[in-house]
Amino acid sequence: MINTVRGTKDIIPAMVSDWHFVESVFRNTSKLYAYQELRTPIFEKTEVFSRSIGDDTDIVNKEMYTFKDKGDESITLRPEQTAALVRAVIQNGLDRESSNLRLYYIGPYFRYERPQKGRLRQFHQYGAESIGSPNPEADVEILLLANKVIKELGISDYKLLINTLGTENSRQNYKNALIEYLNQNKESLSEESQSRLQTNPLRVLDSKSEKDISIIEKAPVILDYLDEESANHFNTVTKLLDAVGVKYVIQPKLVRGLDYYCHTVFEFQSSVLGAQDSFGGGGRYDGLFAQLGGKPNPAVGFAMGIERILLILEAMKITHKEESECDVYVVCGNKELSIYANQIAEIFRNKGARVISDINRRSMKAQFKEANRLNARYSVIIADEEVSRNSVIVKNMASSEQQEIEISKLEEFEI
RNA sequence: GCGGUCGUAGCUCAGCAGGUAGAGUACCAGAUUGUGGCUCUGGUUGUCGCGGGUUCGAGCCCCGUCGAUCGCCCCA
Numbered sequence: 001m002i003n004t005v006r007g008t009k010d011i012i013p014a015m016v017s018d019w020h021f022v023e024s025v026f027r028n029t030s031k032l033y034a035y036q037e038l039r040t041p042i043f044e045k046t047e048v049f050s051r052s053i054g055d056d057t058d059i060v061n062k063e064m065y066t067f068k069d070k071g072d073e074s075i076t077l078r079p080e081q082t083a084a085l086v087r088a089v090i091q092n093g094l095d096r097e098s099s100n101l102r103l104y105y106i107g108p109y110f111r112y113e114r115p116q117k118g119r120l121r122q123f124h125q126y127g128a129e130s131i132g133s134p135n136p137e138a139d140v141e142i143l144l145l146a147n148k149v150i151k152e153l154g155i156s157d158y159k160l161l162i163n164t165l166g167t168e169n170s171r172q173n174y175k176n177a178l179i180e181y182l183n184q185n186k187e188s189l190s191e192e193s194q195s196r197l198q199t200n201p202l203r204v205l206d207s208k209s210e211k212d213i214s215i216i217e218k219a220p221v222i223l224d225y226l227d228e229e230s231a232n233h234f235n236t237v238t239k240l241l242d243a244v245g246v247k248y249v250i251q252p253k254l255v256r257g258l259d260y261y262c263h264t265v266f267e268f269q270s271s272v273l274g275a276q277d278s279f280g281g282g283g284r285y286d287g288l289f290a291q292l293g294g295k296p297n298p299a300v301g302f303a304m305g306i307e308r309i310l311l312i313l314e315a316m317k318i319t320h321k322e323e324s325e326c327d328v329y330v331v332c333g334n335k336e337l338s339i340y341a342n343q344i345a346e347i348f349r350n351k352g353a354r355v356i357s358d359i360n361r362r363s364m365k366a367q368f369k370e371a372n373r374l375n376a377r378y379s380v381i382i383a384d385e386e387v388s389r390n391s392v393i394v395k396n397m398a399s400s401e402q403q404e405i406e407i408s409k410l411e412e413f414e415i
Numbered sequence: 416g417c418g419g420u421c422g423u424a425g426c427u428c429a430g431c432a433g434g435u436a437g438a439g440u441a442c443c444a445g446a447u448u449g450u451g452g453c454u455c456u457g458g459u460u461g462u463c464g465c466g467g468g469u470u471c472g473a474g475c476c477c478c479g480u481c482g483a484u485c486g487c488c489c490c491a
Binding site: 001003004006057058062063080109111113114115116117118119120123124125126127192203206208209256257258274275276278279280281303304305306307308309331333334362363364365366367368369370371372373376379381383384385393395397400402 | 489
């Protein structure tokens with residue numbers, strides 16, 4: 001037997017209705033905020049990601065599916081959408097058509113990681129990006145959309161953590177102060193944090209190692225190092241969130257993994273997910289357009305993990321399975337009558353009913369059992385005696401009432 | 416990439432001192448020779464994750480490997 005590749009999963013029919021539900025929430029809610037869908041290829045030139053996400057991040061370092069194609073070009077299966085979306089916006093000149101772009105996306109992404117619950121090598125994300133505004137109003141619009149989506153999904157128990165990384169300047173000042181502090185305590189830090197102190201000191205704040213936690217607690221806080229512009233931006237974001245009633249928790253140690261973030265960063269967490277407790281996150285990335293060769297263009301966005309959302313819904317026992325896939329089951333008395341079965345099935349399908357006509361040549365009893373199992377509302381019975389009178393029997397499966405109806409009158413039958 | 420737990424019918428699981436595999440459910444058929452849902456009766460299904468080793472004999476022991484899961488790392 002051949003199985004799926006490690007870290008990948010089939011989405012079987014029993015799961016698809018829940019996928020359709022979350023996808024429809026994403027699409028409908030995005031529309032409410034006038035966001036339009038953008039779709040980009042599944043793979044890109046490697047530099048799209050290596051130039052944007054950051055060489056010191058794990059995503060670029062060890063998690064990308066990268067290979068040489070037959071033209072010897074380095075190709076990467078997209079590990080996230082933002083960088084590729086920015087590339088697409090620049091390439092198609094979308095940012096020249098209007099001062100604001102509001103885009104959303106749904107699709108598969110790929111990271112070579114150790115699989116775990118809620119972490120797959122092929123996973124799916126929904127996300128949205130607001131491009132063109134440097135103002136806190138854009139950050140808040142994005143947060144409102146994300147928050148609305150979560151509410152519409154039916155998720156009630158979650159936390160929104162927010163923080164600011166400030167401008168390049170204030171981040172640099174803070175970084176220096178943090179490095180100085182961490183260096184003073186270097187001996188007591190975990191090995192990993194010591195090495196991250198060299199490569200990406202901000203990330204030390206994320207550490208869950210017991211050794212680090214007490215040190216991190218006393219570490220300088222970025223909020224104390226914000227310049228005026230950064231502080232104004234962040235204060236306006238929180239003020240606007242308060243005004244519109246979005247609940248949040250300021251988490252000064254929240255540092256998102258990707259290099260391109262600045263100013264507002266945020267994360268949505270749910271306690272039902274275990275170690276991977278984040279089911280969505282995002283932030284502002286004003287420098288990314290320039291990094292990818294476009295004209296500078298401020299932007300802010302978020303992404304959510306669909307598999308993690310489905311895990312939350314499952315834990316909450318929220319499901320959207322169809323009660324029935326079939327409205328009418330056509331029961332055929334014997335195989336000589338199957339010529340009528342298809343004709344009659346089509347009559348009901350033309351009326352918009354979902355119809356199954358037996359294709360197994362099984363006994364009528366077996367066909368009824370099937371109709372019952374599928375929760376069909378009606379069965380239509382085709383049998384010699386009635387067919388000789390040009391009619392069939394229509395049976396209401398719930399009440400067991402049945403009536404003989406002329407085939408020519410079936411079109412008028414109300415189902 | 417590192418560590419813990421686990422891997423038996425489609426699904427949920429049992430199995431023991433190492434002696435050639437079982438239950439429930441699902442599915443199929445019959446009881447009811449033109450009619451479902453309840454009940455009863457009967458039936459099908461397994462390379463016991465894969466490969467190797469120990470043994471007269473391994474689902475059970477040993478090694479390796481693959482996969483799942485939990486944690487680390489990182490992130491959605």
